[in-house]
Amino acid sequence: MTQTTADAAARTAGYLADLPSILGGNPRFIEILDRLTTLSERGYYDPYKLFEWPDSLQEDAYWMSPELMTVHGTEAATKLDEAQLHALSKFESVNFYSLNVHGIRELLTEIVARIHMPGYEVASEYFHHIIGEENDHMWFFAKFCLTYAGKIYPDRSMSFAVPGVPEADTFLLFSRLLIFEEFVDVFNQKMAEDERLDPTIRKINKVHHQDESRHIAFGRQMVALLHQDLRTRISKAELDDLELYLKRYMRASAESLCNPAAFRDAGIPEPFAVRRSVIADPAFDEFVHRVFKRSLAFMTSEDIFADGRIPQR
Amino acid sequence: MTDSAAAVPARSGDLVLDFLMARRPDLGVIDPDYDLIDNRVLDSLGFVNFLYVLEEQTGREISLDQVSPEDFRTLRRIRERFFDAEQ
Numbered sequence: 001m002t003q004t005t006a007d008a009a010a011r012t013a014g015y016l017a018d019l020p021s022i023l024g025g026n027p028r029f030i031e032i033l034d035r036l037t038t039l040s041e042r043g044y045y046d047p048y049k050l051f052e053w054p055d056s057l058q059e060d061a062y063w064m065s066p067e068l069m070t071v072h073g074t075e076a077a078t079k080l081d082e083a084q085l086h087a088l089s090k091f092e093s094v095n096f097y098s099l100n101v102h103g104i105r106e107l108l109t110e111i112v113a114r115i116h117m118p119g120y121e122v123a124s125e126y127f128h129h130i131i132g133e134e135n136d137h138m139w140f141f142a143k144f145c146l147t148y149a150g151k152i153y154p155d156r157s158m159s160f161a162v163p164g165v166p167e168a169d170t171f172l173l174f175s176r177l178l179i180f181e182e183f184v185d186v187f188n189q190k191m192a193e194d195e196r197l198d199p200t201i202r203k204i205n206k207v208h209h210q211d212e213s214r215h216i217a218f219g220r221q222m223v224a225l226l227h228q229d230l231r232t233r234i235s236k237a238e239l240d241d242l243e244l245y246l247k248r249y250m251r252a253s254a255e256s257l258c259n260p261a262a263f264r265d266a267g268i269p270e271p272f273a274v275r276r277s278v279i280a281d282p283a284f285d286e287f288v289h290r291v292f293k294r295s296l297a298f299m300t301s302e303d304i305f306a307d308g309r310i311p312q313r
Numbered sequence: 314m315t316d317s318a319a320a321v322p323a324r325s326g327d328l329v330l331d332f333l334m335a336r337r338p339d340l341g342v343i344d345p346d347y348d349l350i351d352n353r354v355l356d357s358l359g360f361v362n363f364l365y366v367l368e369e370q371t372g373r374e375i376s377l378d379q380v381s382p383e384d385f386r387t388l389r390r391i392r393e394r395f396f397d398a399e400q
Contacts, residue, residue: 158360160350160382245358252358260365261374272369 019119
């Protein structure tokens with residue numbers, strides 16, 4: 001790419017100058033934001049009084065739905081007995097909530113950077129609700145991890161700055177946030193209703209799902225609007241690159257559930273080798289497509305993706 | 314192993330090189346000073362898998378509080394930062 005820093009800055013500035021009309025020029029988007037704001041006000045709750053937090057949860061039980069564990073259906077799972085699966089479910093669930101904590105940290109950073117800034121006037125009122133609700137979520141996920149595992153698994157991601165398509169930065173950001181929220185919500189919905197799980201586990205998943213359904217409705221509108229505009233600004237080849245990037249983001253998000261530290265904490269030998277085996281297993285590829293089924297359907301219905309296949313690499 | 318791979322510091326081991334070559338088999342060889350980030354052999358989305366390869370190879374957990382993207386820019390830098398430090 002031959003674009004200079006000055007070129008990129010000029011293209012970014014030009015795009016941001018148009019953002020008020022992209023977002024503010026759509027009456028349906030504004031109507032949805034008003035409705036979501038009303039729903040947030042109506043559903044307001046105090047998370048600090050909502051949960052009971054027993055001192056401990058039963059160890060000899062599943063902590064997450066077995067079908068949502070990364071090893072489900074894989075060759076690696078056939079070598080684990082039920083006690084190991086119970087232990088792994090505990091640490092994979094703690095890893096899942098830890099990923100939520102870190103995902104929310106990124107979301108809050110990005111939303112705070114945009115609230116009441118030029119271009120985001122129409123969304124700023126709802127951003128206040130997102131920030132408040134996400135802070136609550138981060139608190140109860142962190143509380144769960146610290147109470148029942150004594151730790152939050154560290155963030156293992158690192159960002160490498162490389163030149164991209166300046167006009168696409170905003171679209172990619174809100175797409176990543178939406179994809180992550182939808183991904184998490186698949187787990188929340190299933191675990192909120194799973195009677196094999198402790199009531200505390202079911203409740204944090206249920207509460208999160210209730211709030212996230214609003215954030216997802218917002219994210220879908222935002223991403224669809226931004227992409228409709230983007231199609232008039234950048235080339236087909238650049239749009240194809242964005243699709244590939246977001247699909248790789250989906251796979252990377254699913255792979256982040258498979259953490260060697262969780263295998264180690266569950267007492268499973270050779271955690272790195274087990275992880276390699278799991279993510280290379282055809283059952284894991286099926287898992288990736290299963291947990292992103294709804295996101296893939298949305299992305300293809302909005303012509304953001306040409307198809308619903310997530311490449312291996 | 315290719316000539317260039319032989320030029321890769323021996324202590325960096327095969328897992329690291331295998332991972333990078335699998336990401337970009339079209340390169341054929343990777344020079345120790347080849348910019349892995351600018352040339353997108355290593356990117357944000359592939360980083361976690363690479364981190365686990367490094368941790369497995371070095372036998373220790375790498376705290377991201379103590380590293381920066383520059384530590385991963387070339388094979389030479391990776392060797393110096395994560396393997397030579399062991400000596």
